[in-house]
Amino acid sequence: SEGQEKCSGYAAFDDSTEGRVQPEGLFSNEESEITEAQLKLVDGKVPEWLAGTMYKVGVGAYSVGERRVNNVVDALSKVYKWTFTPGAEPTFSAKFLKTGIFNRSVETGELVPHKIVGDMDPPVSRFEKAKMTVWDARRDNNNITPWKLKGRDGITVCGEAPL
Numbered sequence: 001s002e003g004q005e006k007c008s009g010y011a012a013f014d015d016s017t018e019g020r021v022q023p024e025g026l027f028s029n030e031e032s033e034i035t036e037a038q039l040k041l042v043d044g045k046v047p048e049w050l051a052g053t054m055y056k057v058g059v060g061a062y063s064v065g066e067r068r069v070n071n072v073v074d075a076l077s078k079v080y081k082w083t084f085t086p087g088a089e090p091t092f093s094a095k096f097l098k099t100g101i102f103n104r105s106v107e108t109g110e111l112v113p114h115k116i117v118g119d120m121d122p123p124v125s126r127f128e129k130a131k132m133t134v135w136d137a138r139r140d141n142n143n144i145t146p147w148k149l150k151g152r153d154g155i156t157v158c159g160e161a162p163l
Helices: 002-011 100-108 126-135
Strands: 034-038 052-061 067-069 076-084 091-096 143-147 156-159
Touching: 052 091, 076 100
Parallel strands: none
Antiparallel strands: 034 091, 052 076, 076 091, 143 156
């Protein structure tokens, strides 16, 4: 149908930016992991009252090996952390969520087929689709909300997948 053509046109794998406004590097992988890097202020200073840690879950990688996804919802997730301590320089950390999908993709060197919203390139085969239906019932990649839970070290990242 005409609506499906428009949708698939939007979701098509097309690296050209002709006729589209797209920030440079928008669909590029950010594979580095950073631990407690000191941030140097270029101008001004951090307010003395500012103390704490802010977590943000976002995109880390669109591809592993030759297979990739075509949108931010299906990309491999990464946790970004900013820490502010009075009298000290702020710090920044960035780490991939070590989900089952992430771990299997790293082990195999290829983005493993899993349930996604958009498309994968190369496309998922019929056998891979059947395997996902039987063995990959739980979608564990796009976790969206970080929580600091009382009595637990680190953070717990919760999302749309049932526990």
